[in-house]
Amino acid sequence: MSIEADxxxxxxxxxxxxxxxxxxxxxxxxxxxxxQKQPDAADRTDVKAAIDSCPTLALKLNE
Amino acid sequence: MTGDADRRRLVVVGASLxxxxxxxxxxxxxxxxxxxxxxxxxxxxxxxxxxxxxxLAGGADWQVNPYKSRSQLSDELGVExxxxxxxxxxxxxxxxxxxAGGHIDYHAAVIATGAQPRTVGQANGIDxxxxxxxxxxxxxxxxxxxxxARVVVIGAGFIGSEIASxxxxxxxxxxxxxxxxxxxxxxxxxxxxxxxxxxHRQAGTQLQLRRAVTGYETAGGHVTGVRLDDDxxxxxxxxxxxVGVKPATAWLAGSGVTxxxxxxIICDSRLATSIPGVYAAGDVAHVPYxxxxxxxxxxxxxxxAAEHGAIAARHAxxxxxxxxxxxxxxxxxxxxxxxxQFVGTSRADEVRLTGRIDDGVVALYRRADRIVGAFxxxxxxxxxxxxxxIAARGSWTEAVNFAGGLTPAQ
Numbered sequence: 001m002s003i004e005a006d007x008x009x010x011x012x013x014x015x016x017x018x019x020x021x022x023x024x025x026x027x028x029x030x031x032x033x034x035x036q037k038q039p040d041a042a043d044r045t046d047v048k049a050a051i052d053s054c055p056t057l058a059l060k061l062n063e
Numbered sequence: 064m065t066g067d068a069d070r071r072r073l074v075v076v077g078a079s080l081x082x083x084x085x086x087x088x089x090x091x092x093x094x095x096x097x098x099x100x101x102x103x104x105x106x107x108x109x110x111x112x113x114x115x116x117x118x119l120a121g122g123a124d125w126q127v128n129p130y131k132s133r134s135q136l137s138d139e140l141g142v143e144x145x146x147x148x149x150x151x152x153x154x155x156x157x158x159x160x161x162x163a164g165g166h167i168d169y170h171a172a173v174i175a176t177g178a179q180p181r182t183v184g185q186a187n188g189i190d191x192x193x194x195x196x197x198x199x200x201x202x203x204x205x206x207x208x209x210x211x212a213r214v215v216v217i218g219a220g221f222i223g224s225e226i227a228s229x230x231x232x233x234x235x236x237x238x239x240x241x242x243x244x245x246x247x248x249x250x251x252x253x254x255x256x257x258x259x260x261x262x263h264r265q266a267g268t269q270l271q272l273r274r275a276v277t278g279y280e281t282a283g284g285h286v287t288g289v290r291l292d293d294d295x296x297x298x299x300x301x302x303x304x305x306v307g308v309k310p311a312t313a314w315l316a317g318s319g320v321t322x323x324x325x326x327x328i329i330c331d332s333r334l335a336t337s338i339p340g341v342y343a344a345g346d347v348a349h350v351p352y353x354x355x356x357x358x359x360x361x362x363x364x365x366x367x368a369a370e371h372g373a374i375a376a377r378h379a380x381x382x383x384x385x386x387x388x389x390x391x392x393x394x395x396x397x398x399x400x401x402x403x404q405f406v407g408t409s410r411a412d413e414v415r416l417t418g419r420i421d422d423g424v425v426a427l428y429r430r431a432d433r434i435v436g437a438f439x440x441x442x443x444x445x446x447x448x449x450x451x452x453i454a455a456r457g458s459w460t461e462a463v464n465f466a467g468g469l470t471p472a473q
Contacts, residue, residue, distance in 0.1 A: 018393070027443070
């Protein structure tokens with residue numbers, strides 16, 4: 001299971017960072033950096049919520 | 064959920080973002096009963112912010128795509144779609160919504176009918192005078208821009224500024240008219256207002272501030288200019304009214320749902336309306352925020368619609384588990400290549416500002432000894448850190464230090 005960002009879609013709006021700051025951080029360039037690609041089992045709900053919250057649908061979780 | 068639960072029907076009125084998130088959250092929560100989603104527009108739920116951003120900037124082939132296809136909504140989520148039909152009544156005793164000449168019974172309902180843009184003056188029937196809310200509106204404005212229109216925007220808020228930005232990106236003449244002395248100043252303070260003026264002027268947008276529109280000049284039924292209260296005539300081929308919206312709640316008149324004087328729906332902190340089983344979300348809902356000393360706000364932004372749409376559905380289906388909303392309002396806007404972001408509330412005791420347009424601006428908002436809001440220009444890395452501080456009732460001193468030591472605004 002790993003988190004993947006589509007940088008052609010990412011606008012760095014930061015919803016993901018708001019919901020799961022251990023996994024996502026928007027950089028000065030306005031694009032998300034994935035801090036940890038493999039979510040811990042305990043964090044899965046938060047990571048899923050963060051991915052689902054993306055306004056530009058730029059994130060996905062590969063099972 | 065018990066077996067009986069599966070026969071309960073959730074009716075979601077309003078098929079934009081809040082309505083979509085409501086039906087998704089209902090299924091996520093394990094609800095297996097029938098769901099109806101009613102939308103006044105003929106479209107499947109789509110991404111509205113794009114209309115004033117990428118869509119206006121883009122070429123003629125840039126389409127407005129739905130978030131989910133019809134089959135994803137119907138087959139995968141099991142949602143019965145009633146699109147292109149406005150709900151026109153709510154009977155709270157019989158628990159039914161009337162729409163398209165019939166009615167739909169509900170056990171729980173979420174109202175997310177959004178808002179309609181206001182116009183300025185006698186704009187009806189004049190070609191070239193628009194508001195921007197729907198894909199049809201955006202297509203009309205883009206078509207005018209494609210033909211090299213001189214653009215006049217009435218209202219210096221976020222929508223208006225994005226339209227001016229799209230016009231300038233195409234090198235079209237753009238003018239913004241506003242009755243206020245500076246854009247955004249009444250909401251975000253004079254310091255932010257000055258920054259907004261600077262952004263517009265730097266990009267070549269003409270500002271007509273402290274000016275009201277008194278009428279439209281036309282030729283052959285098409286707008287040719289906007290007349291101001293000092294008798295200035297601003298030439299125009301397309302005019303967009305960006306002077307705010309009115310909650311779309313006329314259909315609730317006499318229903319018993321308590322409305323605010325602005326037409327919005329008065330909710331408690333759990334998004335419940337005055338009627339049992341009926342919740343509201345998005346642009347229509349006035350909500351008290353515990354985090355901000357129970358201030359009531361009707362927030363018209365994307366994230367609010369997304370977050371509260373989901374919460375309203377969960378609460379409507381399981382009121383016993385409902386908790387006060389704890390979301391921190393957040394929005395963004397793109398002007399001339401600059402990213403503007405805001406989190407929290409700007410109703411504050413003090414505003415402090417730091418930075419320069421060229422390398423990023425932060426304005427922080429203080430209530431007592433804590434941070435309640437942050438406005439940034441081109442600081443995408445910082446904004447969500449401020450949002451977390453606000454959610455955690457973080458200290459003012461800590462926030463100011465994080466921002467790099469701010470000086471008091473003038």
